[in-house]
Structure formats: structure tokens, C-alpha cells
Amino acid sequence: MCHFPLGFFYFFQVFSNNDEAPINKKLPKELLLRIFSYLDVVTLCRCAQVSKAWNILALDGSNWQKIDLFNFQTDIEGRVVEHISKRCGGFLRLLSLRGCLSVGDAAMKTFAQNCRNIEHLNLNGCTKITDSTCTSLSKFCPKLKHLDLTSCVSITNHSLKALSEGCRSLENLNISWCDQITRDGVEALVRGCGGLKALFLRGCTQLDDDALKHLQKYCPELVTINMQSCTQVTDEGLVLLCRGCHKLQTLCISGCSSITDASLTALGLNCPRLKILEAARCSHVTDAGFAVLARNCHELEKMDLEECILVSILSHCELITDDGIRHLSSSTCGQEHLQVVELDNCPLITDLTLEHLKSCHHLERIELYDCQQVTRAGIKRIRAHLPEIKVHAYFAPVTPPPSVHGGGQRLCRCCIIL
Known part of the structure; x- marks a missing residue:
């Protein structure tokens, strides 16, 4: 869906404000319907008010295959969802009710009964939703592939059991x-749901x-898993997961404080496609x-290692050299994939680091805030070697010990953005 210019809309409105208008006679309904298929929700509603003919065309279910009501969340109540479901019926493929706090189980039951071809459903933040909604989806929506239940705090194991029984095509589930x-x-x-490819479990x-x-045993297609703050997870579980899910590309274990090098070794030996690793606070x-x-x-592209105090490649780690x-x-991932290096507040880093990074040909940005041993000359040299690179360097003011006369002099070093 897209926004047409207002001038376009008003032009149509002027020349089609009755069913006998020339535009309604000249353009086949099929063509008008195709034009309407490119309009967003707001514009479609405006068109529906132009004339009876346009009302029928604008509200045709084929124009309502993808609906995102996030921008109207404060106004969306259960009856609105019920009305949409009756209007769209089997045409609707994607619905986002993210943040619609007033939508409850009764409306979602009507929705499930009417929209049996739904594939993508976002209920993020719909806090009135309970297991009853998942039971309805299980009964009527077998084609569901993507379901977001983030912060639906009343959801229990009963919902997952229901989804397993009736939504076996599920590929992406968020129960954070x-x-x-x-x-x-x-x-x-x-x-x-052995075909799961993405599972988000933050805060579970x-x-x-x-x-x-269980994931290792039944979900070999898993590509993305987020276990942020799942504090009971240890190396034992993660090692098994890696051995069964060789297609893993994105893993978040931030806040899983019991994880050690055993898990990283298992990742390296079993998951060669890994691209993103978030391991903050491990x-x-x-x-x-x-x-x-x-x-x-x-293929590793991104790592979040914040507060990993024993790792030397990380901002705010005073041991990095x-x-x-x-x-x-010098590694393959560094030379072929590394794009961003953040080394903020790493006091042992010198210009030699910049010399090493010259071999990372895809490097786009280096952060060097308060790396006091890095010099302008070092930055200039890497810029000459990698002319497209952006180097952000901020050096905090240095105050030497006061002189014997008590008049210490402040030496200021400024922010450099090249």
C-alpha cells in the first residue's frame, strides 16, 4: 500500500462524485479496483466516501489484504476488528494490531472465524489477549506463519499447545x-511446529x-533465536541447540550470565552460517x-559484547590491546565481512590497531571515543588507505598534575569525524 498525492485524490473526487461521472463510465471497474489496490488504509476510507460506486470498490476485500493499524491504536476497539474481518474475509493475509490495548479475545475469535487465510498476525502489546485467542487461531487459521504475541502476559503453555495442534505452518513466533x-x-x-525458523523468547x-x-530435537530449520534474559539457560542447553540447529544465523544470549566459552566453541564448530551474535553481559x-x-x-557480521569484561574486542574494556x-x-570474517568496529574507552589501543584494520576492506566506520593513544596521524593513514571510511574519535580533556605553583594547565583534544 502507498500514499497517493492529495491532488490525485481530489482530482478523482471532483470527477467521480456521482455514479454517472465520466471517470466511472470510461474506466472499467477492474482498472479502478487495481488503482485502489495501491492505496493505504486512510485513502481507501476517503475514497469509500466519494460515491456509492467507489464505496463498493474501495471496500472490496481484495484491497484489504494487508492492514497495519498501529497508527490508530488508541481508536481501535474490538468492534472495529470484527467489522474489518467481516469486510475482508478470506482476502486478508496480514494484520497488525500492535499496541491496540482494547482488543480482546471475543473480537479475535470473530476475526479468526472470518479471516481463515491470515498468514501474518501482530498482536504485540495487546495485553487483553489470553489463551482463548490462540485457541481460536488454532481452530480456524491453519495458514498462519508469523505470529507476534510480545508482552501478551496472560499467554501460557496452553496457547503453545493449541498453536502446535492447529497452526503447523508456523515459521516465526514471538512470545517475548x-x-x-x-x-x-x-x-x-x-x-x-517443526518448521519454525525464528523464535523470540526474550524475558521468558x-x-x-x-x-x-526440545528445540534441538524438533527444529532443525531454526535460523533465528533470541533468548535475552533467559537466565536459567546454561552451556548444556546451548551446546545441544548448536548441535541440532546447524542453519542458525542470528543468536541473542544477552543476559544469559552462565554462558561460557563452551557455548561459543559449539557455535563455531556447528553453526558456520552465524551472522549476528548478541552476547552482552555474558x-x-x-x-x-x-x-x-x-x-x-x-559470515559473521555483527557482535554485541557489551560488558563482556574478559573479551578484548569491545568498547569500555580496559584490557583490549x-x-x-x-x-x-586477520581472520576471514574480519577481512571479508567486518563493517563496524567500536573501541570506545579502550585506553591501550594505539595507532597500531588502525594499521591492523587496513586489511578489513569492507570496513565502513570506526569508533574511537576517548582512545587517548590514537593520534591524528594514525587516523590520517587509515583514511588514506580506506578513503570511504568514517572515523569518529573524541578525546576527553586531559588535565596534567598541578605544577608546583598550583597552576595546572588544561589540554583539550577535540572530536574528529572524518
């Missing part, structure tokens, strides 16, 4: 912050290693684990 979900729910889900704090064992991982990743995961960057830059 549904903190009543346990290992039993995950087991029930994956027994029927009751999940443990047994949940990952304070037990070290350079040794990431060395295995660098040697084996040649030029040698750590040398290992990164």
Missing part, C-alpha cells in the same frame, strides 16, 4: 515477555536447558571462545 511460558510449553509447540525467565533440548566468555568463532564462522584487533582483522 510472556513469562508464564515454561519448558513444557516449548515442547508442546515444537512437536507440531522460566525457560531452561530442557527447552533448548561475563564468562573470553577471547578463546571468540577465536573459535573467527576461525569457523566466516592492539594484538586483539590483529587477530580479528
Whole structure:
């Protein structure tokens, strides 16, 4: 759907404000219907008010295959969803009710009964939704592929069991912050939805290693999994997951504080397609684990290692040295895929790091805030070698010890953005 210029809309309105208008006689209904198919929800509603003929065409179900009501969330109540479902029927493929706090189970039951071809459904933040909605989806919506239940806090294991029984085409499920979900729910889900490719479990704090064992057993197609803040997950579960899910490309284990190098080694040895790893606050991982990743995961593009204090390649880690960057830059993933390096507040980094990074030919940006041993000359040299690169460097003011006369002099170093 797209927004047509207002002038276009008003032109049509002027020349078609009755059913006998020339435009309605000259243009076949099929062509007008095709034009309407490019309009967004607001413009379609305006067109529906122009004339009886346009009302029929604008509200034709074929124009309402994809609907996103996020911008109207404060006005959307259950009856609106019911009306839309009756109007769209089997045409509707995608519906986003993200943030629509007033929508409840009764409206969603009517929706499921009428829109049996729905494939993408976003209920993020619909806090009135309970297991009853998932039961309805299970009964009437077998084609459902993408379902977002983020922050639907009343959802329990019963919902996952229902989805497993009736929505076996499910590929992408987000149950983040549904903190009543346990290992039993995950087991029930994956027994029927073995084709899952993406699973988001952020904030599901009751999940443990047994949940990952079920994923390893039933979901070999898994590409993305987010377990942020699943604090009960340990190396035991993650190692098993890696051994069964070789297609894994995106993994978030941020906040899983028990994870160690054993998990990183398992990733490196079993998941060669890994592109994104978020491991913030995993304070037990070290350079040794990431060395295995660098040697084996040649498609690695992004890592979030915030507060991984034993890893030398990370902003705000005071132990990072030029040698750590040398290992990164000499690896295949560094030379062929690395695009951004953030080294903020790394006091041991020198111009030698910039010399190492010259071999990373796809590098687009380097962050060097408050790396006091990096000089303008070093930045100038890497810019000469990689002319398209952006270097952001900010050096905090340095105040030397006061002189014997008590008149210390402040030396200011400024922000450099090249």
C-alpha cells in the first residue's frame, strides 16, 4: 500500500462524485479496483466516501489484504476488528494490531472465524489477549506463519499447545515477555511446529536447558533465536541447540550470565552460517571462545559484547590491546565481512590497531571515543588507505598534575569525524 498525492485524490473526487461521472463510465471497474489496490488504509476510507460506486470498490476485500493499524491504536476497539474481518474475509493475509490495548479475545475469535487465510498476525502489546485467542487461531487459521504475541502476559503453555495442534505452518513466533511460558510449553509447540525458523523468547525467565533440548530435537530449520534474559539457560542447553540447529544465523544470549566459552566453541564448530551474535553481559566468555568463532564462522557480521569484561574486542574494556584487533582483522570474517568496529574507552589501543584494520576492506566506520593513544596521524593513514571510511574519535580533556605553583594547565583534544 502507498500514499497517493492529495491532488490525485481530489482530482478523482471532483470527477467521480456521482455514479454517472465520466471517470466511472470510461474506466472499467477492474482498472479502478487495481488503482485502489495501491492505496493505504486512510485513502481507501476517503475514497469509500466519494460515491456509492467507489464505496463498493474501495471496500472490496481484495484491497484489504494487508492492514497495519498501529497508527490508530488508541481508536481501535474490538468492534472495529470484527467489522474489518467481516469486510475482508478470506482476502486478508496480514494484520497488525500492535499496541491496540482494547482488543480482546471475543473480537479475535470473530476475526479468526472470518479471516481463515491470515498468514501474518501482530498482536504485540495487546495485553487483553489470553489463551482463548490462540485457541481460536488454532481452530480456524491453519495458514498462519508469523505470529507476534510480545508482552501478551496472560499467554501460557496452553496457547503453545493449541498453536502446535492447529497452526503447523508456523515459521516465526514471538512470545517475548510472556513469562508464564515454561519448558513444557516449548515442547508442546515444537512437536507440531517443526518448521519454525525464528523464535523470540526474550524475558521468558522460566525457560531452561530442557527447552533448548526440545528445540534441538524438533527444529532443525531454526535460523533465528533470541533468548535475552533467559537466565536459567546454561552451556548444556546451548551446546545441544548448536548441535541440532546447524542453519542458525542470528543468536541473542544477552543476559544469559552462565554462558561460557563452551557455548561459543559449539557455535563455531556447528553453526558456520552465524551472522549476528548478541552476547552482552555474558561475563564468562573470553577471547578463546571468540577465536573459535573467527576461525569457523566466516559470515559473521555483527557482535554485541557489551560488558563482556574478559573479551578484548569491545568498547569500555580496559584490557583490549592492539594484538586483539590483529587477530580479528586477520581472520576471514574480519577481512571479508567486518563493517563496524567500536573501541570506545579502550585506553591501550594505539595507532597500531588502525594499521591492523587496513586489511578489513569492507570496513565502513570506526569508533574511537576517548582512545587517548590514537593520534591524528594514525587516523590520517587509515583514511588514506580506506578513503570511504568514517572515523569518529573524541578525546576527553586531559588535565596534567598541578605544577608546583598550583597552576595546572588544561589540554583539550577535540572530536574528529572524518
